[in-house]
Amino acid sequence: MSDTVRTRIAPSPTGDPHVGTAYVALFNYALAKKHGGQFILRIEDTDRTRSNTASEEMIFEALRWLGLEWDEGPDVGGPSGPYRQSERSEIYTEHAERLVATGDAYPCFCTRERLTELRAHQRENKLALGYDGHCRSIAPEEAAARRSAGEDHVIRLAMPDEGETTVIDLLRGEIRIDNAQVDDQVLVKSDGFPTYHLANVVDDHLMGITHVIRAEEWISSLPKHVRLYEAFGWDLPVFCHLPLLRNADKSKISKRKNPVSLNHFRRAGFLPEALLNYLALMGWTMPDEREEFTRDEFIDQLTLERISLGGPVFDLDKLTWLNGKYMRDLEPQEILERLKTLWLSDEYLLKVLPLAHERIETLQDFFEYAAFFFTGDVDYDDAARKKLLAKGRTGPQTAKLLRQLLEDFIDPLLQWTAESIEDALRRFCEKYEVTAKEIFMPVRIAVTGRAATPPLFDTMAVLGKEVCRSRMRRAIEVLRTIK
């Protein structure tokens, strides 16, 4: 096993499946395949308040849609399971206790209030932020006694406060960081669950991961991870930090500024093989600079060393162009098959049909009446623009309302049904003290482009979350320009 390449993607199931997950997964997948090794899917659901199974399901589906099939994972099993961190609690507890026993970690009884005050004080006096090691000096016997008495506590990593840690990143080479500025990271939370740092290191080791390929945002916590490997006496894997995908303004890619949900790309009709190809182009090039290539060609040619480090801007235009090339290469029959999986399935048509049924007089009317169920973004003509405004409010004011509705009530929805949508809209009305009458028409126009539609919630349910969100974003942009 030691000479087999084993890689993993370790997403956290806390929302819609992210394009960044697919990006990192692709490189992990390809490296494992290139060397005849294994690609593992591990679900990092140690944040009990945010993790949920609906998100986990979506990750499975999205990764499979892209063809990034895993060799071991929660749903397929494997020799190093379980692959869901919430099912591995005893393992983390046991490992954390090992560190406490050797003095590499210690119990900390500080309250959240104390930590908040500490942080405020540090901020005020422009000191370095971080835990001050308050509980580190508690004698082990005393700490043990307090723990068994049931006192609330966490387990912290005892980071050396002198010297420096040298870590090696495959792409960047040596990175040196003073230990003094590395915090005593919490390893086990007061609820008994591990934090990312502990769980990740323990699992990567136990699962025999040889190459840790993940996003650049993890570089700063590398010293903590290295310290953990050392404390456990384990060999280090190869670390390779991929550049972060960016918005057009170079900030870390985010859903405010870009479509980031893999569900969006699927619903918008991008071909998985084209998306994958495009993702491979982010920071990487074929030796011959060819831009169109298959997943297997990518696997064949991949060398991590060819990855460039400037954060690549995710460019929808170029993705769309590439997707077009793939489309043109498909036979009409194949296009038909793909259309059938999206808009021309009996399943989808039978959802749309009942909504149009009573409102049409000839069969042909269906296509006119239900057009917005099949198009991408919708246009807002002058009449629509007028009704896009909430009563008594300006364009920008309505835009702000819609944005709050979208970000605080629509985006977080895990269940997308007429009931859950209605509930979200009504909760929104209550919180912002707007009436249903005021806001429902703007929402209706936003998601359909029309004032006359089937019932709003049913319509939105059938359109799907991604289509609604994309059209609402568009409407918000339009509203900002209306006085």
Place this chain on the structure above:
RNA sequence: GACCCUAUCGUCUAGUCCGGUCAGGACACCGGCCUUUCACGCCGGCAACACGGGUUCGAAUCCCGUUGGGGUCACCA
């Protein structure tokens, strides 16, 4: 703010390790050709080595500094 990462056309990038081509390709944009139209396709154009110092006959490439961009600084991952 501290620390870390990073820097070639608007965007994705080749070239950088082993200094020496008009700094190459792609998207977007602009022109033209093809075509009943549009699209595709083809041809052409616009467009970059962040800045300042060195080293050198010669620097995108090596060294130093500056600046810009990004990330991290949670009992989230």
